[in-house]
Amino acid sequence: MSIEILGLTAGFLTTVAFVPQVIKTWKTRSTKDISLNMFLLFCTGVSLWLIYGIMIGSISIIISNILTLILALSILFFKIRYRD
Structure with missing residues (x-):
């Protein structure tokens, strides 16, 4: 198994x-x-991981962090929009 897999x-x-x-x-x-x-910190951390992945050229880090950031930002959006 390769490292990228x-x-x-x-x-x-x-x-x-x-x-x-996200669905719930x-x-x-x-x-x-x-x-x-927690989600503000998490989104910041994922953004930094994405930048790191771009800097080292790791497709696995780039793809997973783009998708994770989209999902985490969705939850953050819902948190701000649907304040209880």
């Missing part, structure tokens, strides 16, 4: 983990149990 698999699994939360938040419009500070 391992990275793509890890990125896929950690990214897909956000899908159920979208359907229920409830964000009371989601920490705004």
